Amino acid sequence: MTLILESVTKRVGPETHIRDVSLALPKGSLNVLLGQTLAGKTTLMRLMAGLEAPSEGRILADGKDVTGLPVQRRNVAMVYQQFINYPSLSVYENIASPMRVAGVARAEIEARVQEAAALLRLAPYLKRKPLELSGGQQQRTAIARALCKRADLVLMDEPLANLDYKLREELREELPRIFAATGAIFVYATTEPAEALMLGGRTATLHQGRVTQVGPTPDVYRRPDDLITAKVFSDPPLNTLSVLKAGGRVTLPTGGQVRATGTLATVPDGAYTIGFRAHHLALDPLPVEAIALPATVSVAEITGSESFVHIDAGESRLIALVAGVRRLEPGTAVTAWLDPRHALVFDAAGRTAAFDLPAAA
Amino acid sequence: MTKTVNQKAWLLVLPVFAVVAFSAVLPLMTVVNYSVQDTFGNNQFFWNGLGWFQELLDPTSQFGERFFDSLWRNLLFSAIILAIEVPLGIAVALSMPREGRSVAFCLVLMALPLLIPWNVVGTIWQVFARSDIGLLGSFLNRIGIDYNYAGSALAAWVTIVTMDVWHWTSLVALLCYAGLKSIPDAYYQAARIDGASQWAIFRTIQLPKMRRVLLIAVLLRFMDSFMIYTEPFVLTGGGPGNATTFLSIDLVKLALGQFDLGRAAAMSLVYNLIILSVCWVFYTVMTNVDAGNRTVLTESDPADAAAAAGSLPQATTIPLDRRAA
Amino acid sequence: MARITLDHLAHAYGPNPQGPQDYALKEIDHVWRQGGAYALLGPSGCGKSTLLNIISGLVVPTRGRILFDDRDVTTVPTEGRNIAQVFQFPVVYDTMTVRENLAFPLKNRRVAPATIRSRVEEIAGLLDLTRVLDRRANNLTADMKQKISLGRGLVRPDVAAILFDEPLTVIDPHLKWQLRSTLKELHRKLDLTMIYVTHDQTEALTFADTVVVMHDGAVVQTGTPDELFERPAHTFVGHFIGSPGMNLLPAEVRGATATIEGHAIPLARHYPDLPKGKRIELGVRPEYVHLTPKGLGKGFTLPVQVRRIDDIGRQRLARVELGGRPLVATVAEGQSLDGTEAALTLDPRQIHIYADGALVPGEAA
Known part of the structure; x- marks a missing residue:
């Protein structure tokens, strides 16, 4: 099945929850909806599922208009943030339940449950009750049930948010493999950029009910269309600086002036916002011509092999992700270095004027 | 808009419409019909217009006086039982165990009075409070308190109020208990850390969290007590004199005792309107409380807002209920 | 306080x-x-x-x-x-x-x-x-x-x-x-x-x-x-700790050499008396394991098969197999790789040896 949303808008009372969203989700695709809490991810999924009808626009499945069709008449499966299973049924029966409702033959149920259990590493627990399992296993049970249904559309609303960090990591790694084995359309909502990147596939970034960009995940990450998309798709938060370009030189908010190189060389004179991710800000001189920013350290956070150093450069709070353990006292004066090839340049309206040039290998 | 709305759902509601039509709408129409006519039996009716209503709402007329007496009596009764049952219910709910085996025991015990049919409740108390053979009545008389609910208005009121409190306090308590159970442990821990006294915990955590269920409890108990009929009818039959003649009892006396159908119909319509308007008031208050509890997204990153202003129509606010846990 | x-x-x-x-x-x-x-x-x-x-x-x-x-x-x-x-x-x-x-x-x-x-x-x-x-x-x-x-x-x-x-x-x-x-x-x-x-x-x-x-x-x-x-x-x-966590591979360790599925790996320290009968594992973090095209790695390298490379934004993670054992390596920015055959370089100083899960300190070589 191919699912197409045409200019879908959802209003509830005076509020617009989804505005003018158009998306095409091809068969067998993995689609990530990335956005902060309240960006409209859940509402969009409910519209896709048919749990809600759009106020405007159409939803097409394989070219057929399914706009008003309720969820029962569509072949949809959903996995939620909470682990939702039938507590009194065994894991086996939990996975089998939608097939029993659909009247699938006993032998077929057995085969599909075993297949899904193998895929999700649940085979040893099939006889247990969900509450006797760990959170990760409970959520695997819910996912197995969704997969067994052979739904055309599988919607997952932050399915890993309630799991321990390590379990999350494990399932994240497995999910793309599991998705690829089924051929359904997967839609996966998350607030975490790292999760989107780990899952791959295609990403649609959402902000205040609008889809700001859609494309292959790494492309949206590296080549955001606008400042909002870049912000939504950055963790740590995107570093930004307001700069003024005139006559081949760039004035920085910290007062200094540098030669316009890298991405800044490619744009006409004017006022811009440059955005760059934490790992593109260095605290040691770079082997290329780099923009130097005088700054003071505000907090240094050490993660083991790397350090997040929060620095204040002029009015801006920036975060640098640097290799190694950097124990920097707050108030220490440092120079931060920015490779101008990695600066995303946004015009006054927040549209991208130039993006990340591929670094020389 | 190309939305195709599924109309079949109406079919499912049809039986309800049919039942409601036969059980409520048709009888109500009959009542409306009666309320504008006078009858002297033999199925003969005479047009009376709004005469009954004018008489009913005029306290100086005999009929109006009787109506307002019953109405005040009824309101007083509701006020008294609310004033007793709500604080008592809260107190009971607060003293119930929050976990362990005794929870189930308490819940069953509390539910018992609610399971007894109303006329049985009336009969139980009628016997219990009799001054000759009743356990309570004879005991009170023996210790020197002159108690006879059939003879003294005060005794009748005390008995009816006590009976209602006995019968219905557990409903308030159970509702409050449900409200209390929904408070996460972290709140109590935080309050202990903050050095809050029991009273402060009640005022700042428990009461606000119980507000919703309390409103429901008050609504239910008000409606029920305002429409009370069976128990006082069984116990006192509205007496002594008219001391416990509440609206519903008066209505039955008028309609079935005196067969004054026109007056009774007018009275029951007004009675109905009072109940509906009280319901509406409660409903409005309750939905407003809900709206007040909704979190509103107010603090967004100023930088984001500025950026958004550049390229987007400003701020869509989406209800935050999903954020909470 | x-x-x-x-x-x-x-x-x-x-x-x-x-x-x-x-x-x-x-x-x-x-x-x-x-x-x-x-x-x-x-x-x-x-x-x-x-x-x-x-x-x-x-x-x-x-x-x-x-x-x-x-x-x-x-x-x-x-x-x-x-x-x-x-x-x-x-x-x-x-x-x-x-x-x-x-x-x-x-x-x-x-x-x-x-x-x-x-x-x-x-x-x-x-x-x-x-x-x-x-x-x-x-x-x-x-x-x-x-x-x-x-x-x-x-x-x-x-x-x-x-x-x-x-x-x-x-x-x-x-x-x-x-x-x-x-x-x-x-x-x-x-x-x-x-x-x-x-x-x-x-x-x-x-x-x-x-x-x-x-x-x-x-x-x-x-x-x-x-x-x-x-x-x-x-x-x-x-x-x-670490995301992804440390690579742990069953190994045989003799002196200052570890052997995994027939591949000998030099170690920075030596382990003369490892406890007998315990499960010996070699541990190395993905951050210290780098994937390079076959034949291009500097110094000591190991031949591996590449199963998958994930682009996680600021870096790429390669899921590889060394003699059938899975491990995760990092791929430097800009490094291009073709095919499934590649080489691993790893830093011997960052390799640790564990016996039944506990770190064995070893001796300076």
């Missing part, structure tokens, strides 16, 4: 604990210094919440004592302990304004109104809550509410320690960064003992000076973030 001493603490939820399997918290003996920032890190069910509850006074331990400075508080209830706690889900008093929320602990302790006023304003300034002081706490966002919970602890001048129970769970990713750095700045300014419980290694490592890693009711390692990262004392720590 207090030093917290955990003196042979252990706790079992059942009445008569027999063996170690009955203990939710196995014996722990630690001194946490005044003013330190500590994290208790571990998966759910590892005992970290039990330990937190013992410190906060909700649970009285089955054995051992807990001391704040020199005062034995083992059986002292929560309200007598001068601790503050921030919970997983924000706890604010809905009906009060932010100001009343912050004043609440002081009002309960009958502090003079003028003192309360100035103290509340001071703390609000510290937490950047001044703008919202007179707003109803109920209508604020989750991160603001967490700040209010924290503020209620901070207003008390006598607070001995602040406990955080997964405080960032309901906070959006981009706000987590702000709140976390706020916590860190506060820790520096206020010289308070802070204890942070979490299952999220990034939060633990970035917040704490000392991280206590717990597993199965016991402390497996206590150390600074870089110690835990560079020298995990146990394979569990290697796996649990």
Whole structure:
């Protein structure tokens, strides 16, 4: 099945929850909806599922208009943030339940449950009750049930948010493999950029009910269309600086002036916002011509092999992700270095004027 | 808009419409019909217009006086039982165990009075409070308190109020208990850390969290007590004199005792309107409380807002209920 | 302000604990210094919440004592302990304004109104809550509410320690960064003992000076973030810390050489007397394993088959197999790779040897 949303808008009372969203989700695709809490991810999924009808626009499945069709008449499966299973049924029966409702033959149920259990590493627990399992296993049970249904559309609303960090990591790694084995359309909502990147596939970034960009995940990450998309798709938060370009030189908010190189060389004179991710800000001189920013350290956070150093450069709070353990006292004066090839340049309206040039290998 | 709305759902509601039509709408129409006519039996009716209503709402007329007496009596009764049952219910709910085996025991015990049919409740108390053979009545008389609910208005009121409190306090308590159970442990821990006294915990955590269920409890108990009929009818039959003649009892006396159908119909319509308007008031208050509890997204990153202003129509606010846990 | 001493603490939820399997918290003996920032890190069910509850006074331990400075508080209830706690889900008093929320602990302790006023304003300034002081706490966002919970602890001048129970769970990713750095700045300014419980290694490592890693009711390692990262004392720590975790491969080790599926790997240290009959594993973090095109790696390389390369934004992770054993390697930015055959380079100084899960120190070669 191919699912197409045409200019879908959802209003509830005076509020617009989804505005003018158009998306095409091809068969067998993995689609990530990335956005902060309240960006409209859940509402969009409910519209896709048919749990809600759009106020405007159409939803097409394989070219057929399914706009008003309720969820029962569509072949949809959903996995939620909470682990939702039938507590009194065994894991086996939990996975089998939608097939029993659909009247699938006993032998077929057995085969599909075993297949899904193998895929999700649940085979040893099939006889247990969900509450006797760990959170990760409970959520695997819910996912197995969704997969067994052979739904055309599988919607997952932050399915890993309630799991321990390590379990999350494990399932994240497995999910793309599991998705690829089924051929359904997967839609996966998350607030975490790292999760989107780990899952791959295609990403649609959402902000205040609008889809700001859609494309292959790494492309949206590296080549955001606008400042909002870049912000939504950055963790740590995107570093930004307001700069003024005139006559081949760039004035920085910290007062200094540098030669316009890298991405800044490619744009006409004017006022811009440059955005760059934490790992593109260095605290040691770079082997290329780099923009130097005088700054003071505000907090240094050490993660083991790397350090997040929060620095204040002029009015801006920036975060640098640097290799190694950097124990920097707050108030220490440092120079931060920015490779101008990695600066995303946004015009006054927040549209991208130039993006990340591929670094020389 | 190309939305195709599924109309079949109406079919499912049809039986309800049919039942409601036969059980409520048709009888109500009959009542409306009666309320504008006078009858002297033999199925003969005479047009009376709004005469009954004018008489009913005029306290100086005999009929109006009787109506307002019953109405005040009824309101007083509701006020008294609310004033007793709500604080008592809260107190009971607060003293119930929050976990362990005794929870189930308490819940069953509390539910018992609610399971007894109303006329049985009336009969139980009628016997219990009799001054000759009743356990309570004879005991009170023996210790020197002159108690006879059939003879003294005060005794009748005390008995009816006590009976209602006995019968219905557990409903308030159970509702409050449900409200209390929904408070996460972290709140109590935080309050202990903050050095809050029991009273402060009640005022700042428990009461606000119980507000919703309390409103429901008050609504239910008000409606029920305002429409009370069976128990006082069984116990006192509205007496002594008219001391416990509440609206519903008066209505039955008028309609079935005196067969004054026109007056009774007018009275029951007004009675109905009072109940509906009280319901509406409660409903409005309750939905407003809900709206007040909704979190509103107010603090967004100023930088984001500025950026958004550049390229987007400003701020869509989406209800935050999903954020909470 | 207090030093917290955990003196042979252990706790079992059942009445008569027999063996170690009955203990939710196995014996722990630690001194946490005044003013330190500590994290208790571990998966759910590892005992970290039990330990937190013992410190906060909700649970009285089955054995051992807990001391704040020199005062034995083992059986002292929560309200007598001068601790503050921030919970997983924000706890604010809905009906009060932010100001009343912050004043609440002081009002309960009958502090003079003028003192309360100035103290509340001071703390609000510290937490950047001044703008919202007179707003109803109920209508604020989750991160603001967490700040209010924290503020209620901070207003008390006598607070001995602040406990955080997964405080960032309901906070959006981009706000987590702000709140976390706020916590860190506060820790520096206020010289308070802070204890942070979490299952999220990034939060633990970035917040704490000392991280206590717990597993199965016991402390497996206590150390600074870089110690835990560079020298995990146990394979569990290697796996649990780092994202992705440490590569662990069964190996045969003789002297200063490890052999994995027939591939010999030189080691920086040598291991003359490894315990017999134990499971020997080689551990190396993905950060120190680099994938290069076949034949191009400098120095020592190993031939591997590439199964998958994930672009995770700032770097690429390669899932490879060495003689059929899976491991994860990093791919440098700009490095292009074709086909499934590639070479691994690894830093011998970053290789650790484990026997039945425990780090074997080895000897300098």
